[in-house]
Amino acid sequence: MKLVKTEDAVGHVLCHDMTQIIRGVTKDVRFRKGHIVTPEDIPVLLSMGKENLYVWEKDENMLHEDEAVEYLREICSGENVTSGQPKEGKIEITAECDGMLQIDVEKLYAVNSLGNMMIATRHSYTPVKKGDKLAGTRIIPLVIEKTKMEEAKKAAGDKPILNVIPYQMKTAGLITTGNEIKKGLIQDTFSDVVIDKLAAYGIKVVAHEYPGDDDALITKTIGEMKAQGLDMILCTGGMSVDPDDKTPGAIKASGARIITYGAPVLPGAMFLLSYFEDGTPVIGLPGCVMYAKSTIFDIMLPRIATKTRIKAEDFYGLGHGGLCLGCKECRYPDCSFGK
Numbered sequence: 191m192k193l194v195k196t197e198d199a200v201g202h203v204l205c206h207d208m209t210q211i212i213r214g215v216t217k218d219v220r221f222r223k224g225h226i227v228t229p230e231d232i233p234v235l236l237s238m239g240k241e242n243l244y245v246w247e248k249d250e251n252m253l254h255e256d257e258a259v260e261y262l263r264e265i266c267s268g269e270n271v272t273s274g275q276p277k278e279g280k281i282e283i284t285a286e287c288d289g290m291l292q293i294d295v296e297k298l299y300a301v302n303s304l305g306n307m308m309i310a311t312r313h314s315y316t317p318v319k320k321g322d323k324l325a326g327t328r329i330i331p332l333v334i335e336k337t338k339m340e341e342a343k344k345a346a347g348d349k350p351i352l353n354v355i356p357y358q359m360k361t362a363g364l365i366t367t368g369n370e371i372k373k374g375l376i377q378d379t380f381s382d383v384v385i386d387k388l389a390a391y392g393i394k395v396v397a398h399e400y401p402g403d404d405d406a407l408i409t410k411t412i413g414e415m416k417a418q419g420l421d422m423i424l425c426t427g428g429m430s431v432d433p434d435d436k437t438p439g440a441i442k443a444s445g446a447r448i449i450t451y452g453a454p455v456l457p458g459a460m461f462l463l464s465y466f467e468d469g470t471p472v473i474g475l476p477g478c479v480m481y482a483k484s485t486i487f488d489i490m491l492p493r494i495a496t497k498t499r500i501k502a503e504d505f506y507g508l509g510h511g512g513l514c515l516g517c518k519e520c521r522y523p524d525c526s527f528g529k
């Protein structure tokens with residue numbers, strides 16, 4: 191801290207709040223601690239009776255919070271994200287388009303572990319809309335060592351840690367299994383659920399077949415839809431352990447490589463994800479997707495719609511938070527399910 195004449199204070203950082211009192215008009219903080227003095231401030235400060243000011247001593251090795259937060263802006267500014275001006279050392283990151291928020295969680299952890307700075311975000315893999323708030327970030331002290339910010343840059347690596355990935359899939363093929371549906375014994379109440387969920391991501395069901403419980407026919411239908419060049423193929427029902435549950439075997443026989451059959455999520459334990467060599471996903475949706483408001487399908491759909499390649503390991507961690515509480519009014523994704 192040092193004392194400077196107010197006329198010489200431009201560019202210096204104030205060490206404490208300064209209150210302006212004008213009788214009958216105002217009594218409020220006019221300049222906040224940390225404010226960088228501008229030429230326009232000088233007459234105001236003089237009118238407040240401040241001819242001398244305590245300011246931070248300029249030090250090439252130290253950064254003001256507003257300068258330091260620019261490092262965090264760079265660390266956070268990936269594809270399709272934007273950010274505002276620093277306000278009291280804090281900036282807000284927002285989405286520039288609709289899509290899936292994707293965060294490098296390990297890098298986020300690495301930056302936050304350095305201390306004296308913070309980045310708080312929404313959960314990765316959640317669907318977001320243009321203009322949605324994604325993250326807030328700030329420097330904790332008023333001034334911080336430049337080397338600390340360089341360290342943060344290094345910890346974050348060469349790619350920004352926050353991105354919004356636009357949805358890329360457009361078409362889907364739907365295979366509704368079950369002899370009871372094919373024979374018309376019951377009405378199909380599953381397909382509309384799937385069609386609506388896909389529509390929310392701009393995906394249209396352009397082929398729809400009812401092969402019953404004939405596993406060879408299910409496999410053949412998958413092959414035909416694949417040949418049509420659809421972005422994804424979904425099979426509903428027949429995913430469990432009954433003798434008539436033929437879907438997992440039929441998907442396997444199609445040549446798609448199984449990533450997982452089973453997931454540590456309820457509802458959604460009997461979910462199946464597989465990919466053809468070219469990346470076309472073939473998905474098996476268990477009966478719960480028809481009746482439960484939110485399931486494994488809702489958790490994985492943003493990743494599928496953005497063509498984010500999903501690995502078996504991506505499922506293992508889902509158990510923690512993988513239990514839907516079945517609230518009367520479903521607020522998913524604004525709840526702990528799938529986080």
Ligand SMILES: Nc1nc2c(c(=O)[nH]1)N[C@H]1C(S)=C(S)[C@@H](COP(=O)(O)OP(=O)(O)OC[C@H]3O[C@@H](n4cnc5c(N)ncnc54)[C@H](O)[C@@H]3O)O[C@H]1N2
Pocket residue numbers: 366367368370371376377378379380381426427428429430431432435458459460475476477478479480
């Ligand atoms: N012994 C076990 N039983 C069950 C298990 C298990 O592991 N062991 N898993 C349970 C879980 S979890 C789920 S989820 C369901 C899986 O159901 P499936 O995918 O096999 O569904 P289905 O048996 O084919 O059908 C269940 C029920 O829903 C009706 N259904 C199916 N598709 C339609 C449709 N398009 N429209 C209307 N209704 C449909 C079907 O007729 C059945 O009544 O299994 C648990 N059981």
Ligand code: MOO
Pocket residue numbers: 455456457458459460461476477478
């Ligand atoms: O696949 Mo069942 O999923 O959990 O109710």
